Each structure stands twice: as structure tokens, then as C-alpha cells.
Amino acid sequence: MDKNLTSFIDIASDSDFSIHNLPYGIFSETEDGKRRAGVAIGEHVLDLSALETEGLLTLEGGPYFDQPTLNPFIESGRDNWATARKTIQTLLSTNSKDLGDNQNLQKQALFKQADVTMHLPVHVPGYTDFYSSKEHATNVGTIFRDPNNALLPNWKEMPVGYNGRASTVIVSGTDVVRPSGQLKPHADKRPIFSPCQRLDFELETAFIVGQPNKIGQPIAMENAWDHIFGMVLLNDWSARDIQKWEYVPLGPFNAKTFASEISPWIVTLDALEPFKTSCPTQDPEPLSYLSEKKADNSFDITLSVELLPKNADSVTVLCETNFKYMYWSMAQQLTHHTITGCKVEVGDLMGSGTISGPTPDTFGSMLELAWNATKPVELSNGETRTFIEDGDTVIMKGHAIKDDIRVGFGEVRGKILPALEFNFSD
Numbered sequence: 001m002d003k004n005l006t007s008f009i010d011i012a013s014d015s016d017f018s019i020h021n022l023p024y025g026i027f028s029e030t031e032d033g034k035r036r037a038g039v040a041i042g043e044h045v046l047d048l049s050a051l052e053t054e055g056l057l058t059l060e061g062g063p064y065f066d067q068p069t070l071n072p073f074i075e076s077g078r079d080n081w082a083t084a085r086k087t088i089q090t091l092l093s094t095n096s097k098d099l100g101d102n103q104n105l106q107k108q109a110l111f112k113q114a115d116v117t118m119h120l121p122v123h124v125p126g127y128t129d130f131y132s133s134k135e136h137a138t139n140v141g142t143i144f145r146d147p148n149n150a151l152l153p154n155w156k157e158m159p160v161g162y163n164g165r166a167s168t169v170i171v172s173g174t175d176v177v178r179p180s181g182q183l184k185p186h187a188d189k190r191p192i193f194s195p196c197q198r199l200d201f202e203l204e205t206a207f208i209v210g211q212p213n214k215i216g217q218p219i220a221m222e223n224a225w226d227h228i229f230g231m232v233l234l235n236d237w238s239a240r241d242i243q244k245w246e247y248v249p250l251g252p253f254n255a256k257t258f259a260s261e262i263s264p265w266i267v268t269l270d271a272l273e274p275f276k277t278s279c280p281t282q283d284p285e286p287l288s289y290l291s292e293k294k295a296d297n298s299f300d301i302t303l304s305v306e307l308l309p310k311n312a313d314s315v316t317v318l319c320e321t322n323f324k325y326m327y328w329s330m331a332q333q334l335t336h337h338t339i340t341g342c343k344v345e346v347g348d349l350m351g352s353g354t355i356s357g358p359t360p361d362t363f364g365s366m367l368e369l370a371w372n373a374t375k376p377v378e379l380s381n382g383e384t385r386t387f388i389e390d391g392d393t394v395i396m397k398g399h400a401i402k403d404d405i406r407v408g409f410g411e412v413r414g415k416i417l418p419a420l421e422f423n424f425s426d
Contacts, residue, residue: 003403007092008100009110011042016399016408018042019092020274022085023230023265023409024070027116035068035119040265040410041092043113048088050109056098057087069123070266074210074229075346081210081229085270118264120171121232122208122347127169127260128337129204129236129351130161132328134280136356139368144244156284159328159336161353165257169349172263172412176237178390178419179258184245191245195419198240198373199388202354203305203364203396205323206234207330208266209348216341221292224331227344231272233263233303233396233412234351240367240387260351263396263412271407275300275400277324289339290332297329303355303398305364309383310391316379318369321355321362323398390418 007019017023017040027045028035038045048065051057057065059080064073073080091099099105131137134151137160141150154160170176178199184191210229213219219227236256243255276296285291301323306315333350356364363369366387370377373386388394393415399408 003405005089006094007041008094008096009042009044009092014406015042016040016406016410017265018406019089020405021267021271021407022088023267023271024073025121025265026069026119027111028119029111029116031117033117037065037067037070037073038111039088040113045111045113045116046088046092047109047111050105051088051091051099054105056091057084059083068119069347070121071123071347074122074208077211078226081268081270085268118171118173120169120262121264121266124166124169124347124349125345126348127164127166127351128161128348129164129256129260129353130159130328130333131155131353132159132326132333133353133356133364134327135325135358135362136354136364136368139356139363143367143372156282157287158290159333161333161337162251162256164252164260164351166349168257169260169262172261172410172414174259174261175415175417176259176261177417179239179242179254180419180422181239181242181254182245183241185241193422196239196242197387199416200238200240200366201305201388201394201396202236202238203303203319203321204234204236204352204354205231205301205303205398206262206349206351207231209334209344209346209350212345213338213343215343218338218341219335219344221290221331221335224334225269227334228269228330230266230268231409232266233398233409234349235261235394235396235412235414236351236354237261237414238365259414260349261412261414262349263409265410267407267409272299272301272400274402274405275407279329280325280327282327286332290336292329292332297331298324298326299400300324300402301398301400303364303396306395306397307379307385308393308395309379309381309389312379312381314380315395318366318377319361319363321357321364323352323355325357325362326352326355388416390416392416
């Protein structure tokens with residue numbers, strides 16, 4: 001990381017999008033306009049397709065950026081990732097002549113983020129969500145089971161996960177309709193059909209698969225990091241009451257299928273390299289196929305959740321936690337996912353699971369923060385919450401800082417709309 005690297009673009013010191021970051025996204029000038037690839041730089045989006053057209057960003061096998069998803073570029077491989085990053089940094093640097101001294105090209109290639117529409121950055125062929133925070137799993141086990149046996153026997157042996165719905169992965173800013181389904185509020189009565197009464201957020205990150213494997217050929221631990229392109233923020237919206245009734249015996253189903261919301265910018269592993277740290281000590285030592293030799297197998301990323309109630313003027317910070325608390329690494333998740341021969345595709349989304357820390361202010365869901373509705377959370381406007389209400393907007397943010405260098409994710413923001421009305425007839 002070159003701390004002296006600066007851009008000719010004026011970038012605030014607290015911006016998530018410094019020249020050290022350069023996350024990739026898909027944007028259009030209008031909601032229905034032509035989609036193409038860009039990188040975030042300060043308050044701007046740099047149009048990569050314009051740079052390709054000018055011959056300033058030429059990659060092996062390209063062009064890649066005048067397309068509605070990043071999948072072709074990602075699939076082109078690590079050499080192109082490295083070349084693109086270095087070229088874009090050079091073009092945006094203080095001493096840049098090809099872009100910095102070219103006012104006409106700047107008018108064609110630089111847009112205010114506030115003036116464009118962001119879209120899903122990748123086509124997501126498949127979505128898997130893990131359950132890799134020991135603190136979160138312990139809290140949930142304590143709430144719903146025996147506190148002395150909160151973790152199930154398999155939890156420390158493998159990264160537990162479930163296959164979700166890629167079709168309902170949505171981009172930040174998309175409103176979410178409150179789901180309806182079967183609830184069982186009374187143990188001695190039959191279930192009812194009702195809008196979800198216990199709607200929750202789950203503070204997560206997710207990684208984007210950058211290189212596929214062949215069916216029947218697992219990804220080995222020593223190669224797993226090479227198959228990961230970058231990370232996004234993820235709000236894994238959850239209907240807790242629907243989940244409680246349906247999850248036995250096969251796990252989450254409709255409680256998790258209605259919306260999984262991600263931030264629009266993919267922060268690459270290259271940008272996160274300076275913020276490496278280690279996962280917590282794993283005890284017992286994982287089986288050999290999950291044994292990770294590298295010590296720096298996690299990232300020091302500060303994460304937070306804010307709640308903006310309907311008609312409120314200010315947000316309430318509900319929690320602040322850190323990705324480094326995650327027990328299982330992303331490489332271990334990917335290796336375990338493929339160990340049976342499961343094939344993963346470029347663009348597959350792999351959620352971390354709720355990220356919680358060791359203290360109540362670091363819990364990453366309302367289920368934990370309000371301790372299953374027994375400890376209401378007070379908001380800055382005097383209201384309280386045990387779960388998310390209609391009109392509430394949940395905002396998740398994340399960033400890493402080291403030696404005054406900041407690399408961030410922006411935000412993932414979603415507003416809850418009322419449930420649809422159903423009129424069933426015999």
C-alpha cells in the first residue's frame with residue numbers, strides 16, 4: 001500500500017472510496033438507461049467502458065466493461081484483475097496526464113454518484129448463507145435452547161450453511177415488502193397465516209466467487225483465496241416467526257427467501273490486503289481439509305447498523321461490530337462448500353452469517369439486541385423496537401482504516417413496506 005498515492009479528484013478524508021479502494025459496480029445514468037461498469041472514487045463513478053473506448057484500459061480477451069454485469073470481467077481472471085486495478089489507479093493519480101489533464105474525457109467518464117442509478121453488480125447464479133459467528137450462534141442457541149449447550153455439536157467442526165435463493169438477491173435501495181406466511185404463535189393451536197410479526201435484519205458481509213471449479217473437483221484450502229474476487233455488505237432479511245415454525249427438520253425456507261440485500265460496490269481482496277488479521281483460535285483444530293496454514297485469514301473491518309424510523313429526522317446506531325470476530329474464514333467456507341464436489345460459479349454469493357461480537361452493543365441482529373423481544377431497544381426519537389416495523393429503514397455500513405488509509409463499502413439500505421393484503425376464498 002503506497003500511502004503517498006493520491007488522486008487529482010478531491011476526496012474527503014472520511015470517504016469510503018479512496019484511490020486505495022476502487023470498488024467495482026454497475027451503474028446507469030437513468031433508472032432504465034444503459035448499464036455498464038464503473039469504479040467508485042470519492043463522490044464520483046468512473047465509467048470504465050469510456051476508458052476502454054479511448055484505449056486507456058485494455059485487458060486480455062476484452063472488452064469487458066460495456067456490459068450489464070461484472071461477470072465477464074471477473075471470469076477473465078486474476079491477471080486482468082491486477083492489470084485493471086493498477087491501470088485505473090494510474091489514470092486517477094495526481095500525476096495522471098491521460099485522464100487528469102483531459103477535461104473532455106473527464107466529462108464523458110466521471111459522474112456524480114448521487115446522479116446515477118446503481119444496479120446489482122453481478123449476475124448471481126447461486127446464493128449460500130453461512131452461520132460462522134460463534135457469538136451469534138451462541139446467542140441464538142441460548143435464546144432458543146439450553147444455554148449450557150448453545151452450540152450444536154457440528155458447529156465447531158465445519159462452517160454450517162444453507163442454500164438460499166439467488167432470485168431474491170437485491171441491490172441497496174430496493175424497498176422490501178413485509179413477508180407473510182405460516183406462524184405458530186400458540187404452541188397448543190394450529191398455525192395461522194399472517195404477515196410476519198418478527199421481521200429482523202442480519203448484519204453480514206458476503207464474498208463473490210471469482211473463479212469456478214469443475215463439478216466433482218473440490219477447491220483445496222491452499223487455492224481457495226484465489227477463487228474469491230471481493231466482498232460486499234449483506235443484509236440477510238429474516239422473518240423470525242416464520243423461521244421458528246418452518247425450520248424443523250430441514251432448516252430455513254420461506255423465512256429467508258423474500259430478500260437478501262447487498263451493497264452495490266464490490267471491494268476487491270486486493271484493496272483489503274492491508275487490513276488482514278487472523279480469525280479467532282479454532283478449538284478443536286479443524287479436520288485436515290479445513291486446516292488453514294496462513295495466519296492472516298480475516299480482515300479488520302468495522303461494521304455498523306443504523307435504524308431510521310418512518311418520519312424520523314435522525315438515525316439510531318443499533319450496533320457496531322467487526323468482521324474479525326468471524327470464527328470460520330471465507331476460504332474455509334468455500335472449501336467446505338465444495339468438498340463434496342459441489343460446483344460454484346463466477347458471481348455466486350456466499351454470505352458470512354450474522355456478525356456479532358462479544359458484547360451486547362456488537363450484536364448483529366434485533367433478535368439478539370432486544371433478546372427475543374424481552375429487552376426493547378430505545379431509539380433516539382423516543383420510540384422502542386423489538387423487531388423491525390413498517391416504514392423503518394435499516395442502513396448497514398462498513399469500512400477498514402489503517403495508517404490513515406480508508407477503504408469502505410458504502411452502505412446497504414432497505415426500507416420495509418407493509419405486507420400485501422390477501423383475500424383467500426374457498
